[in-house]
Amino acid sequence: MRHAYTVEQVRSAEAALMAKLPPGTLMQRAATGLAVAVSNFLGRTYGANIVLLIGSGDNGGDALYAGARLARRGARVTAILLSEKVHAAGLEAFRLAGGRVDTSDALAGGRVGASDDLADADVVLDGIVGIGGRPGLRPDAEALVRRVEQHGVPIVAVDVPSGVDVDTGETPESHLNAALTVTFGTHKICHLVDPAATACGPVHLVDIGLDLPPAEVQSLQADDVRALYPVPHGESDKYSRGVLGLMVGSPQYPGAAVMATAGALAGPVGMVRYVGSSSVGQAVLAEYPEVVVGEGRVQAWAVGSGISTSGVDRDRFTRLIQQDDVPVIVDAGAIGALGTKHSARLVITPHAGELGQLLGVPRAEIEAGRLHYARTAAEERQLTVLLKGATTVVASPDGTTYVNPIATPWLATAGSGDVLAGLLGAFLASGLDEARAAALAAYLHAAAGTLASAAGPITAMSIAHALPAATRHLLSS
Numbered sequence: 212m213r214h215a216y217t218v219e220q221v222r223s224a225e226a227a228l229m230a231k232l233p234p235g236t237l238m239q240r241a242a243t244g245l246a247v248a249v250s251n252f253l254g255r256t257y258g259a260n261i262v263l264l265i266g267s268g269d270n271g272g273d274a275l276y277a278g279a280r281l282a283r284r285g286a287r288v289t290a291i292l293l294s295e296k297v298h299a300a301g302l303e304a305f306r307l308a309g310g311r312v313d314t315s316d317a318l319a320g321g322r323v324g325a326s327d328d329l330a331d332a333d334v335v336l337d338g339i340v341g342i343g344g345r346p347g348l349r350p351d352a353e354a355l356v357r358r359v360e361q362h363g364v365p366i367v368a369v370d371v372p373s374g375v376d377v378d379t380g381e382t383p384e385s386h387l388n389a390a391l392t393v394t395f396g397t398h399k400i401c402h403l404v405d406p407a408a409t410a411c412g413p414v415h416l417v418d419i420g421l422d423l424p425p426a427e428v429q430s431l432q433a434d435d436v437r438a439l440y441p442v443p444h445g446e447s448d449k450y451s452r453g454v455l456g457l458m459v460g461s462p463q464y465p466g467a468a469v470m471a472t473a474g475a476l477a478g479p480v481g482m483v484r485y486v487g488s489s490s491v492g493q494a495v496l497a498e499y500p501e502v503v504v505g506e507g508r509v510q511a512w513a514v515g516s517g518i519s520t521s522g523v524d525r526d527r528f529t530r531l532i533q534q535d536d537v538p539v540i541v542d543a544g545a546i547g548a549l550g551t552k553h554s555a556r557l558v559i560t561p562h563a564g565e566l567g568q569l570l571g572v573p574r575a576e577i578e579a580g581r582l583h584y585a586r587t588a589a590e591e592r593q594l595t596v597l598l599k600g601a602t603t604v605v606a607s608p609d610g611t612t613y614v615n616p617i618a619t620p621w622l623a624t625a626g627s628g629d630v631l632a633g634l635l636g637a638f639l640a641s642g643l644d645e646a647r648a649a650a651l652a653a654y655l656h657a658a659a660g661t662l663a664s665a666a667g668p669i670t671a672m673s674i675a676h677a678l679p680a681a682t683r684h685l686l687s688s
């Protein structure tokens with residue numbers, strides 16, 4: 212499991228550890244890990260041109276000490292100071308190691324020297340602000356960052372890409388986009404939650420020995436998927452593996468039923484039942500003769516994919532969400548049919564537009580505050596939210612939050628969400644709790660999309676068809 216923490220949690224863990232260690236130890240650990248990561252990123256150190264952007268705090272200190280190490284190993288390292296006040300001991304160590312300080316005047320707008328240094332750089336280290344930063348880049352920092360981008364020089368962010376909101380993953384103001392982020396002690400929320408997660412690029416974690424409480428946000432890793440997946444055993448039968456009921460697809464969108472069924476059958480259930488109009492049932496049977504069409508006992512329901520809100524059978528839906536023994540996935544049109552009361556355990560699977568409609572908030576606001584709104588909906592409505600998007604967020608009413616770390620943009624294809632709803636239904640029917648079922652489904656859906664897209668552009672059905680191989684690969688690796 213990958214865990215992410217708030218700035219407050221990180222600071223208190225750092226304080227506890229610092230009290231036991233000689234002064235400066237943590238910063239030296241961070242700077243050493245940073246210097247090694249930069250060398251690995253470049254593939255060489257000797258003769259490399261490295262530029263440091265240095266702000267006023269310890270984040271700049273990390274960059275200066277790492278710059279000193281890189282200079283001692285033969286790199287040409289130049290620091291551009293963005294503040295009158297910078298980490299004094301770090302600057303001294305940097306100068307002693309042969310590091311140059313660019314003295315062109317940032318605020319005078321000249322920056323001739325800086326411009327030359329930037330044009331020649333192999334990499335730029337962003338030590339402008341770390342976890343002590345407020346969102347946004349100041350005008351001088353922003354101008355420099357835009358210059359770096361114009362020259363196409365990759366940026367390695369120290370701890371976090373400057374400008375992002377570390378605790379929410381939001382980017383309300385200007386920020387930089389890193390080719391790599393090197394962080395210390397633990398992941399912070401911005402490393403896992405979009406839009407900031409995208410700005411981080413790949414994230415490299417340097418262990419500095421922190422002791423941390425339970426995490427705010429977590430991400431499944433391959434070994435978690437292996438541990439959680441309900442693999443059948445000698446005593447299993449089709450009922451004990453779980454029966455999923457699908458109330459999805461409509462005469463207008465019959466394909467949704469086929470795609471949700473494909474997702475479900477590629478999951479861990481023993482049986483899928485289809486309940487709906489006979490023409491849609493026939494379409495499902497034509498593709499999947501193993502589906503049982505008609506009423507019967509199920510361990511979970513998936514409702515709404517490929518059904519418009521006005522097409523949802525309200526009486527039936529209300530009865531389903533008022534029973535308390537069978538969990539229900541509420542997808543697509545059924546999200547719009549949700550009232551304020553339910554007693555079943557529910558998982559809703561909106562994209563940003565659908566969550567916006569449910570909460571009465573514009574879509575763009577949901578996109579900008581994905582973690583916040585997923586958590587708000589989960590808590591206020593007392594249900595689990597799987598918010599779809601480039602990084603899918605799963606939030607449960609008890610506060611447990613997962614973020615899916617491995618999606619590919621190829622997943623953004625019509626019907627992809629129907630496959631996901633079916634797969635999630637399969638995990639719920641097999642007996643997993645809602646949050647874990649949702650996190651596992653998002654992970655495997657993305658793994659299948661990644662596998663399928665290796666052969667070129669994908670469709671929803673190719674995601675479903677890649678699910679067994681993606682699952683086998685994960686379970687056997």
Ligand SMILES: NC(=O)C1=CN([C@@H]2O[C@H](COP(=O)(O)OP(=O)(O)OC[C@H]3O[C@@H](n4cnc5c(N)ncnc54)[C@H](O)[C@@H]3O)[C@@H](O)[C@H]2O)[C@@H](O)CC1
Pocket residue numbers: 225229237238239241242266267268269270271273339340341342343344345346347348349369370371374395419
């Ligand atoms: N506390 C520790 O033990 C460790 C801290 N480390 C480093 O220290 C960093 C935190 O250092 P600090 O607490 O000094 O804080 P930062 O260096 O993140 O930034 C705080 C400084 O930046 C200024 N500032 C805030 N927002 C700004 C903005 N938008 N634009 C420009 N300037 C802004 C503030 O006035 C303040 O002077 C971590 O991110 C990490 O890089 C690491 O060395 C590991 C150990």
Ligand SMILES: Nc1ncnc2c1ncn2[C@@H]1O[C@H](COP(=O)(O)OP(=O)(O)O)[C@@H](O)[C@H]1O
Pocket residue numbers: 562598599600601602603618619620621622623624625626627628629630631656
């Ligand atoms: N940019 C992206 N990167 C990765 N995954 C994405 C991206 N955009 C969408 N997805 C994923 O693709 C799926 C799309 O589902 P959805 O919006 O319901 O489409 P549909 O209604 O056509 O099935 C979701 O699993 C979502 O998380």
Ligand SMILES: [K+]
Pocket residue numbers: 270337338339340341368369370371372373
């Ligand atoms: K930074």
